[in-house]
Amino acid sequence: MSKTFGHDSTTDEVLEGVDLTGKRVLVTGVSAGLGVETARVLAAHGAQVTGAARDLNKAKAATAGIPGLELIELDLASLASARAAADRLVAAGKPFDLVIANAGVMATPFGKTVDGFETQFGTNHLGHFVFVNRIASLFAPGSRLVNLSSAGHRFSDIDLDDPNFDRTPYAEFIAYGRSKTANVLFAVEFDRRNRDRGVRATAVHPGGIQTELGRYMTEEVRQQMLTAATQATPAGGAPAFRWKTIPQGASTSVWAGVVAPAEAVGGRYCEDCHVAEVVDDDSLRGGVRPYAIDAERAKALWARSEEMVGEVF
Template sequence: MTVSDQHDDLSFGIDSTATEVLAGIDLSGKVAIVTGGYSGLGLATTRALAAGGARVIVPARRTDVAREAVAGIDGVEVDELDLADLDSVRAFAERFLASGRSIDILINNAGIMATPLTRVGPGWEAQFATNHLGHYALVNRLWPALTADGGARVVVLSSGAGENPRINWDDVHFADGYDKWAAYSQSKSANILFAAELDRLGRAAGVQAFSVNPGYILTPLQRHLAKEEMVGAGWIDEEGNALLPEFRAPEQGAATQVWAATSPALAGDGGAYLQACKVAKTFDGPEDREAAERLWALSAELTGVDAFGKSE
């Protein structure tokens, strides 16, 4: 792992907002997809991109909730997508490809955190399935649209929990004992490795990928945590107010993923891990490369789809 700040825009940082990082950038005519773009960081991202002129598609498992959340935001449309269901991923991708549109920005924002043990599909652990495998399948199925107009930006939302990537290769679905935080950390590690490998594979087609740590933000992502747990961790007080000075508003948390999706300053930093609107790490060492390739192969095997190899 190496750290680079050669292309950082020093005017942006942890307190910047999604709107501020878009100042002077015209997204008119651009098409963006933001998974989970109707809640928390995703909604802040949708608002900023739409205000910048982009047409924003918000794939959502709860389409009624999504339509209510984005009502009144010009240039936004909602479609159905359940990332934990590969048939739903396929159906969404097929509908989008049939529209004939290209994709300029794809932000893999949706996710779940610290859930009780939940099995989806063929018995997959839900956090790995939703946070990683669903997005892996989505990107690969949308590949023709991502490359149709000379390339795109793909942004994968990760977390500080995954910045030293660890995959439980012998038991990725936690069949032998489940720990909700270990499972979450693994899924966020997978997000980082996926972005690094996607950037390497997609570079020839003009596609760049980044992983992003948005920082500490109180959003519905914490819905599976009891208030007592968050109070005990020192995150909030008994009234639900944030205690940690690191906590930022959703509009600030969304800044780095919007910056990753649009900043010309990042043209040479594909594959990097970003936080606070800065390049924090790159994952291009031999061990990182081996893990990223291994994860890609496993993901292709599990989902049956690979835009760079054999697909079902």
């Protein structure tokens, strides 16, 4: 009988007894937090891990204890960097069994990427959209893509008419919500396009974790978020909100990427090591909003993203 995991499960518990020898894995954002822990536990179970990071010196220091880790430079706020990193991997020709799109930014002040996109949408979604699609040929049969999303997708649906806030007043968490919804929709459409060749995609919410991701948040904003999460009624009778450790936060990524049945997680959104329920209720904590897994919305985002980056996949 398969084991049951939940909110408190750690990466080591989820992968207990799992042998990943011979498997090749790519993890983005391996310079801190969840990315480092994800790379660590996968390598500890025998996987050959390639880690991508914007700051290679920082990543080298953070991953110094991970045996056999290969590092590549990837700045998701630059399409040129995303394309160059992908092209190097394609030229090497080594397939991957799992790609975890972990890197991202959160609640940044208003800004633009070097390509002119709003910072959070450009980094969290468009950078990964180009990078992942350019290495799609390297996904081996039976492989998976895991996109790191967030409960923050509940803050906002995507805005296909004004993705860069050219006409909309900028709000840090609305922009974050748009980008995290885009992460789910990208997984939904990537899964639809690739499942016939045995490649599946899913999106995950790691949980509330205090990492470098929140470095732009003031203490006031942090407390407001904590209060809102604490006061929300837990969906499905779950316990009240509590912070996760980094090993607990990274557990859903490795669960969805390695342990869960592919057909169960493909095209879905996962949290606390299970497939989330569809919830359209502001008073409930947990679950995924219907707009984030809407197949037609996913197709529309894909088309708009291709238009924005000037590349068809």
